[in-house]
Each structure stands twice: as structure tokens, then as C-alpha cells.
Amino acid sequence: MNAILKSKQEAAASRLDAAVLPEAAGWSKAAREDALARVRSMGLPSRRDEYWKYTRPDTLTQADAPEAALFTTDETPVFNDFDRLKIVFVDGVFSAEHSDELSLEGIEIARLADAADISWASELYGALETKGQKPVERPLAALNTALASDGVLIRCTKTPSKPVSLIYRHENSTSDAVLHHVVKVEAGASLTLLENGPAAARLNKCLEALVADGAEFHHVRAQGRDHERRAVTHMFVELGRESVFKSFTLTVNGRLTRNECIIEFTGDDAIAHVAGAALGDGDFVHDDTVFITHDAVNCESRQVFKKVLRNGATGVFQGKILVKPGAQKTDGYQKSQSLLLDGDSQFLAKPELEIYADDVACSHGSTSGAIDEDALFYLRARGVPHNMATDLMTLAFLAEAVEEIEDDGLKAELTGRLEGWLLRRSHG
Amino acid sequence: MLEIKDLRVKLEEEDKQILKGVNLTVEAGKVHAIMGPNGSGKSTLSYVLSGKEGYEVTGGSATLDGDDLLDLEPEERAALGLFLAFQYPVEIPGVGNMTFLRTAVNAQRKARGEEEMSSTEFLKVIRAQAKELKIDADMLKRHVNVGFSGGEKKRNEILQMAMLEPRMCILDETDSGLDVDAMKLVADGVNALRSEGRGFLVITHYQRLLDHIKPDVVHIMADGRIVKTGGPELALEVESNGYADILAEVAA
Numbered sequence: 134m135n136a137i138l139k140s141k142q143e144a145a146a147s148r149l150d151a152a153v154l155p156e157a158a159g160w161s162k163a164a165r166e167d168a169l170a171r172v173r174s175m176g177l178p179s180r181r182d183e184y185w186k187y188t189r190p191d192t193l194t195q196a197d198a199p200e201a202a203l204f205t206t207d208e209t210p211v212f213n214d215f216d217r218l219k220i221v222f223v224d225g226v227f228s229a230e231h232s233d234e235l236s237l238e239g240i241e242i243a244r245l246a247d248a249a250d251i252s253w254a255s256e257l258y259g260a261l262e263t264k265g266q267k268p269v270e271r272p273l274a275a276l277n278t279a280l281a282s283d284g285v286l287i288r289c290t291k292t293p294s295k296p297v298s299l300i301y302r303h304e305n306s307t308s309d310a311v312l313h314h315v316v317k318v319e320a321g322a323s324l325t326l327l328e329n330g331p332a333a334a335r336l337n338k339c340l341e342a343l344v345a346d347g348a349e350f351h352h353v354r355a356q357g358r359d360h361e362r363r364a365v366t367h368m369f370v371e372l373g374r375e376s377v378f379k380s381f382t383l384t385v386n387g388r389l390t391r392n393e394c395i396i397e398f399t400g401d402d403a404i405a406h407v408a409g410a411a412l413g414d415g416d417f418v419h420d421d422t423v424f425i426t427h428d429a430v431n432c433e434s435r436q437v438f439k440k441v442l443r444n445g446a447t448g449v450f451q452g453k454i455l456v457k458p459g460a461q462k463t464d465g466y467q468k469s470q471s472l473l474l475d476g477d478s479q480f481l482a483k484p485e486l487e488i489y490a491d492d493v494a495c496s497h498g499s500t501s502g503a504i505d506e507d508a509l510f511y512l513r514a515r516g517v518p519h520n521m522a523t524d525l526m527t528l529a530f531l532a533e534a535v536e537e538i539e540d541d542g543l544k545a546e547l548t549g550r551l552e553g554w555l556l557r558r559s560h561g
Numbered sequence: 562m563l564e565i566k567d568l569r570v571k572l573e574e575e576d577k578q579i580l581k582g583v584n585l586t587v588e589a590g591k592v593h594a595i596m597g598p599n600g601s602g603k604s605t606l607s608y609v610l611s612g613k614e615g616y617e618v619t620g621g622s623a624t625l626d627g628d629d630l631l632d633l634e635p636e637e638r639a640a641l642g643l644f645l646a647f648q649y650p651v652e653i654p655g656v657g658n659m660t661f662l663r664t665a666v667n668a669q670r671k672a673r674g675e676e677e678m679s680s681t682e683f684l685k686v687i688r689a690q691a692k693e694l695k696i697d698a699d700m701l702k703r704h705v706n707v708g709f710s711g712g713e714k715k716r717n718e719i720l721q722m723a724m725l726e727p728r729m730c731i732l733d734e735t736d737s738g739l740d741v742d743a744m745k746l747v748a749d750g751v752n753a754l755r756s757e758g759r760g761f762l763v764i765t766h767y768q769r770l771l772d773h774i775k776p777d778v779v780h781i782m783a784d785g786r787i788v789k790t791g792g793p794e795l796a797l798e799v800e801s802n803g804y805a806d807i808l809a810e811v812a813a
Contacts, residue, residue: 255706506614511651513612515721516639516669524666529655529704 141176143448144194145272148177156280160250164259164323168278169265175272184269187449187481188391188420193365194419198309198335201361201388210300211329211355211550215542217298218242220285222415224333225310231300239291239322245284245313254286257315261341261369265395268455269424274367274393277339281313284339288317289324289377291347296351301330304361308333313560316342316350320373320491325350331357331387336364346364346373346400352380356390363389368384374400381538382417383547384411385554391420398425398432400459408437408537410528410547412554413446413478420449421469427493431462439534440471441527442478450499453485460490467497470529472504474523524544524555562748562758563587563610563729568621570602570609582621583784585762587729592761594771596796597782598804607733608784610677611645612638625729629667639665642728646718646735653705657765658717661705662687662724669725684704691725714742719750730754731762748773768800783808807809 149172154165178190185445192199210239220242221231227244235242243251259278265271287297299314310333318324322345332338344350356364364387384390396405411419425434450469471480484497502528512522528551535551538544563586570580570754585594595604602615609616610623612635623630630638653661669676674798678686694716705715715735722730732751732759736744753772755761763774769786771793779795780787789795798805 241751426683488691502629504596507649507651508653510613510635511647511653513635513663514613514639514645514647515661515665515725516636517661517665517670518668519634521664522636525656526653529653532655 137181141179143179144193145172147288148489167280168275168508169274170232173268173339178273190365192319200307201334204359212327217296219416220296223262224308229506236490237293239293241288243286246514254315261376265270265369273365274339277337280311284313286315286320289321289322292323298327301332303331310336312338313353314340318344318348318350320345321347325351331359331362335556337364340368342370343508344372345386347375349377354382356384358386360386362387365391370396372398372403376403376406382409393422396425398427398429401430405432406435406535406537411440415444417446424453428457429465433464436467437534438469439531448480450482456493459491462492462493465495471501495551562589565623566621571618573615573617587760589760590757591777594763594777595780596780601782607731640669640679644722644730646732648713648734651704652707654707656705658705659701669769690698694720697786709767715747729760733764768796771796
């Protein structure tokens with residue numbers, strides 16, 4: 134056995150030995166045990182892994198969560214003014230006290246930790262994650278399936294009157310949260326899922342979603358403002374015929390964020406858009422890793438990721454489009470751009486296309502650049518102060534990603550947040 | 562109003578003197594025109610006055626109503642009432658024209674300690690101004706200058722001028738890239754802004770713009786200096802004889 138794999142397996146073993154395995158309910162027990170075995174065999178990610186070349190995984194894999202000071206702010210939380218079903222987790226633990234009653238017409242919701250045998254969920258829990266381990270291993274997702282202590286199971290049979298909103302509070306500076314959600318949107322229904330908040334000092338979150346034929350799944354996420362939090366998240370999404378999946382993530386601050394999104398088209402004529410806007414200042418690493426598999430005809434995938442980096446912040450993008458044989462008429466588009474506000478920041482991008490069908494349109498564009506000095510001067514010559522002009526151009530740069538949010542109200546909410554956060558930074 | 566004394570400017574990056582002692586005074590209420598061959602330093606003068614980077618002032622001064630312009634940031638000069646209509650207006654993808662204008666108007670007002678314009682008031686004013694310049698609602702909504710035709714870009718410059726109400730306006734080759742109709746529209750916009758308290762410096766290659774924006778004084782610039790100053794008839798002389806005669810006469 135090679136030495137690298139051996140050391141990764143040792144890391145996995147010591148992590149698992151130190152971990153407290155949750156009391157698995159009967160229905161998820163098999164999936165958890167399977168995941169446990171897979172983690173032991175794969176080992177945990179190391180710096181030597183190609184897939185972790187740009188982002189150091191050690192603080193995500195080590196036994197204890199590195200301490201993260203709590204961030205206090207007088208801002209109202211994101212999505213505060215939206216009518217939504219609120220489900221609150223405090224340091225990774227569901228809080229009934231802060232949550233709404235888990236009931237909304239059109240959907241069934243249960244808490245992972247105390248759900249009785251739910252057949253639809255037992256078919257999915259760990260299943261999409263397992264499938265998503267090929268062709269690239271994602272040990273932290275398998276670790277999540279094994280160790281997840283909380284989360285929600287949402288089955289949407291009819292379009293509900295309002296979004297479901299997962300709120301992650303962070304109140305303990307050494308909390309280590311492992312959350313696993315399972316979502317199933319049944320044929321013809323449409324679900325909007327909101328997520329916001331820093332969650333914990335360290336978060337490992339996994340979301341498995343099955344979007345059935347003709348269903349829609351809209352996902353809008355704002356990852357919290359805590360400067361010191363760390364997070365690794367995985368979304369595994371499988372799309373049926375004529376289904377739609379749109380996901381947008383706004384990330385501001387956070388010492389380390391690795392967001393993986395693994396999408397597979399299994400039915401024809403489906404659409405998946407995944408977008409993100411990240412603002413990093415200083416000690417900040419943000420990694421978007423996306424893997425989209427086209428295994429059906431005439432599907433459209435679109436990736437739009439924008440990052441604004443300053444004071445030594447690092448942005449990473451690894452995006453892949455895999456078009457399987459027979460996935461004709463695939464329309465795949467990938468864009469990753471960074472705006473570097475100074476010479477200390479860096480953007481590392483690895484766009485990949487792997488195509489085995491001959492009638493497809495796939496493209497990717499990755500750019501990295503400084504602010505346009507001519508435009509900056511133009512704004513200043515009209516009386517707009519330097520800071521404000523930079524902010525205006527920063528927002529303009531991010532706008533293309535934010536535009537991917539379909540709902541105008543949510544789009545305006547996140548644009549407003551961005552404006553507010555920029556303003557705070559520039560003007561005290 | 563605008564007083565330029567013995568202004569000397571070189572490029573920051575290379576040892577190339579562009580302005581070699583420019584003297585020029587524009588009084589309130591007057592329109593001065595600067596004409597001159599390519600490379601004479603006309604555009605450099607407009608950039609240096611508005612504060613673009615890349616130039617080094619090696620001597621002389623430029624003041625607006627006594628305030629030293631050259632020490633100020635571009636936005637501070639704008640707030641003092643200096644406006645440059647760009648020869649090549651810059652496209653800013655992602656920034657809405659309306660947002661841009663309101664940000665600019667209110668930033669200037671704030672810098673001057675004035676009350677900011679409310680959204681309603683702003684909308685009212687901009688709609689009226691846009692109508693005068695035949696700028697439709699769509700152009701106001703689009704991103705700054707993105708996808709604008711040459712004529713639309715120049716009309717957008719004049720709209721900005723109208724909204725910002727500067728005291729001193731510099732127009733850098735505003736006629737370039739315009740057909741006759743577009744030029745007339747732009748000139749009408751400028752003429753509507755002529756007033757006792759406002760000075761204009763119109764930089765142009767050709768006399769034709771000056772048919773529409775009638776200057777009080779015409780200067781000929783060559784090799785980094787103002788070499789001749791006269792009335793409107795000087796522009797006509799350039800139009801019929803070119804610069805060669807004037808330059809030869811000055812050299813003699």
C-alpha cells in the first residue's frame with residue numbers, strides 16, 4: 134500500500150476513534166456504517182491530494198475544531214424580513230425553541246436526529262453522497278454521512294406557500310457541527326430553501342437533493358460573517374427530466390470555506406445553475422469546487438462564480454463539466470472570475486471539460502484582474518470618492534453572479550447586504 | 562474662473578514633456594475653444610486639469626476660483642465644480658446609468674455640505690433633462706455607456722453635465738464620432754447650459770462644432786503651448802487654411 138494512502142487512512146482512523154458516533158436510528162444505520170467503512174478505506178484528504186492542492190484540508194480533518202471567536206454585529210440577519218418557515222440550529226443542534234413548528238402545507242419535514250423510519254429518506258440518505266464519490270473521492274462528505282448528528286429531511290410534494298429557511302447560529306467558540314440534510318422535491322413541485330448563518334466554529338454540512346421530473350429546487354445561501362469560522366459543505370443533487378435546480382451562495386468572511394457542489398443530470402431537458410459571490414478580506418480562503426455530470430440529452434448547466442479578494446485573501450475555483458457518451462445537445466457553461474484589489478491576494482482556478490459526446494456546446498472562461506483604472510477615474514471625475522467608486526465597481530463585478538437568483542425579492546435582499554457590508558468596510 | 566499659469570507637464574512613465582508652459586484664463590460666462598493639431602497637448606491639458614493619473618506636473622499652476630486644482634483628488638475637483646466631458650466615455654458594465662448619476666450627484670452634494678437629493682426629486686430632474694437630450698428611459702436603465710452608440714455616449718456626457726451643474730466645463734473633442742444631427746443635439750444641450758456663472762473650455766480639432774457652440778475666444782495650441790489667441794474668426798481661418806499657416810506665422 135502506498136505511503137500517502139496509509140497516512141490518510143491513519144488520519145481517518147484517529148479522527149473516527151476520537152469521534153462520538155451518534156446513536157443511529159435504525160433506518161440510517163446501514164448507510165452510516167457503510168460511510169464509516171468508506172472513510173476508513175479512503176482516508177481523510179491531505180495536502181498531497183490533487184483535489185486539495187489549493188486548499189489545505191488539515192483544519193477540516195483534525196480531530197478538534199480550531200477555536201473561532203464569536204462575531205457580534207447589530208445587523209439584522211439575512212432573510213429577516215421574508216415570510217418563511219424557520220428552522221434554527223445552534224452550533225449544529227436543532228433548536229425547537231427558536232424554530233417554527235415543523236409544518237407547512239405541501240411539505241413533510243422531520244428532524245434527522247429523531248426521525249422514525251422514513252422510507253423516502255432511507256433510500257436517499259448517503260445514497261447520492263456515495264454516488265458522488267466517483268470519479269473523485271470526497272471523504273469529508275462520507276465522514277459527514279457517518280457522523281451527522283442533526284439535520285432535516287424535507288419532502289416536498291406540492292409547492293409550499295413560502296420558503297424553508299435553515300438558520301445556523303454560532304454561540305460556542307469551539308463548536309464542531311456535522312449537519313446532514315436530505316431534500317426530495319417530487320414531480321411538478323417547487324421548493325425554495327434558504328440557508329444563512331455561520332453555524333459553528335467548524336461546520337461539515339452535507340445536503341443531498343433529488344429533484345424529480347418537472348420539479349424545481351431553488352437554493353439561496355448566505356454564509357455567515359464570522360471572521361474565524363471554517364466550513365466544508367457538499368451538495369449532491371440529482372436532476373430528473375425537465376427539472377430545474379438553481380443555487381446561489383454569498384460568502385463574506387470566514388477563515389476557510391470549501392463549498393462542493395456535485396450535480397448529475399439523469400433526465401433529459403433539465404437545467405442546473407450554480408453561482409456564487411465571495412468577498413474576502415485578509416485571512417480568508419474560499420474554495421468553490423463544482424462537478425457537473427451530464428448523463429442525459431439536452432440539459433443546460435451554468436456555473437458563475439465571482440470573487441473579490443484583498444489583503445492577502447485567497448480564492449479557489451475547481452469546476453468540471455463531464456459530458457458522458459450520449460449526452461447530446463448538452464449546453465455547459467462555466468465562468469469563474471476574480472477581482473484582485475491588491476497584489477497580495479491570489480486566485481487559483483482549475484476549469485475542466487471532459488466530453489464524450491459530439492454534439493455539445495461547452496465553454497469555460499476564467500479571468501483574474503485588477504479594477505479597471507479607466508472606469509475608476511471616470512467615476513472619480515464625476516465626484517464619486519475613491520472608496521465608493523471601488524465599491525460600486527465591486528458590486529458591478531459581482532452582479533452577474535447575483536443575477537442568477539431567480540426571485541427578485543431574494544436578489545434585492547442579497548444585493549442590499551453586499552452594499553451594506555461594503556459600506557461598513559470602506560467607511561468604518 | 563479657471564486660471565492656468567505656465568503649466569508644465571510630463572508623462573510620469575517616460576521623459577516626455579507634453580505641456581511646455583500653458584497660459585490660459587477662462588472667465589465665468591465665457592466659452593473658450595482650444596484648437597490644434599494632433600499631439601499638441603489638448604487632451605493632456607483636459608486630463609491634467611481633471612486629475613487623471615500618469616502625468617507629472619513639473620511647473621506652473623491651475624486654479625478654479627482661486628482653489629489650487631492640482632493638489633486635489635479627481636473627486637474633490639469635481640465637487641468644486643469642474644467637469645470633463647470625455648472624448649472616450651468609459652463603459653462600466655454592471656453599474657446602472659441611473660445609479661451612477663445619483664451616486665455622483667449626491668457624492669458631490671455631500672462633499673459640499675449640501676443636502677442630498679431624494680430619489681423622487683432626482684427622478685423628476687433626470688427625466689426632464691433626459692427628455693431634452695432625447696435620451697429614453699431605456700438608456701437610463703442600461704449600464705453606464707455599455708452598448709451605447711457614439712452619439713449616445715456623448716449625449717450621456719452632456720446629461721451628466723446637466724445633472725451635476727458644474728461651474729467649469731471642459732469638453733474634450735465632444736464632436737468626435739458624431740454625425741451632423743447628433744452634433745447638433747449635443748451642441749444644443751451645451752448651449753442650454755451656458756450661463757453667466759459658468760465657464761466652458763471646448764477642445765476640438767474642427768471648426769464645425771464651433772458653428773453650433775459659438776466661442777467667445779479661440780486659442781490655437783501647438784507643441785504644448787497656446788501659440789495664438791483670437792476671436793471666432795480664428796477658427797474659420799483654421800478651417801479654410803489648416804494649421805500650417807498659423808504655425809508658420811508663429812514660428813516666424
